[in-house]
Amino acid sequence: MSGVEAAKRLAARTAVDAFVKNGFKLGIGSGSTVVYAVERIAERARAENLQLTCVPSSFxxxxxxxxxxxxxxxxxxxxxxxxxxxxxxxxxxxxxLIKGGGGCLLQEKIVVNAAKEFVVVADYRKNSGALGQQWKKGVPIEVLPLAYRPVQKEIETRFGGTAKLRMAKAKAGPLVTDNGMFIIDWEFEESPTDGWTKIGMELNNIPGVVEHGLFIGCAKKAYFGNEDGTVSER
Ligand SMILES: O=C(CO)[C@H](O)[C@H](O)COP(=O)(O)O
Structure with a gap:
């Protein structure tokens, strides 16, 4: 297992061991780190006979x-x-947080909002001082397909930067989300010094925007697996 994969696994297992309790109703996120969390949840459910109910945030x-x-x-x-x-x-x-690199941000945000607590699991590459320092692909924004051009133009005019339509990898044309939407990746120029709340609200007010990948004030704790086998917590 590579260093990054080991780091993801360590963060995921640490979070599951610290937070998951018998009887819990769990929201299950998406991406490659969550795979290790589900693996550990299943391991513990079998070993400890935990009664758990799981609600997914994606296909x-x-x-x-x-x-x-x-x-x-x-x-x-x-x-x-x-x-x-x-x-x-x-x-x-x-x-x-920036979320939506895997294109699942809308259901993820709904699931997070339905939960009393939200814990993030990630490897060391995601641990950042300010958004944009580590992740260079911008803020994913889920949009109604018919609105993608005006939304792109409005984002660039209002906030600067570049708003790119995300293209699919093994299909011609744009990526289509689990909800039948497109994704625009907004590569912003710099992190706002007064935080992301205002921009998040303004993005949600643009007609055609279904949801954006800024998750503000909802995470209780983040676990980052490190290359040296330790876990950092925030
Ligand atoms: O928001 C997401 C998917 O929409 C993922 O949680 C995010 O992209 C992180 O994925 P990974 O664990 O593979 O690094």
Missing amino acids: QARQLIIEHGLLLSDLERTPELDLAIDGADEVDEKLT
Whole structure:
């Protein structure tokens, strides 16, 4: 296992061991670090006979829950969650996150919002002083396909930087999310000195924007796996 993969695994296992309790209703995030969290949740559920209910935040998360034999639910049957566990693309010193590198930010934000607590699991590359220092691909913004051009133009005019339509990797044309939307990656010029709240609210007010990947004031704790086998907590 590479250094980065070992770091992801360590962070995920540490978070699951610290936070997951019997009877919990869990929100399961998306991405490659969450795979290790689900692995550990399933291991503990078997070993300790934990009764857990899992609500996915993406198609990938749903598959992970099923593959690991965990109890699958949804927000209709389980609208209140005890804990959400998810990865992040970047975490700043105030626990403001960029999420959506894997294109799942909308359902992730809904699941996080339904949870009493939200814990982030990540490797050392995501540990940042200010957003944009580590993650260079911008803030992912999920948009209604018919609105992507005016949204791109409005973002660039209002906030500067470059708003790029994310293209699919193994399909011609744009990436289409689990919700049938497009993603615009907004490469901003610099982190605002007064925080991201105002920009987050303004992004949500642009007609055609479904949700953005700035997660502000919702994470309780972040675990970062380090290259030397230690875990940093914030
Ligand atoms: O927000 C996400 C997906 O939309 C992921 O949590 C984020 O991209 C981190 O992924 P990984 O654990 O693979 O680094």
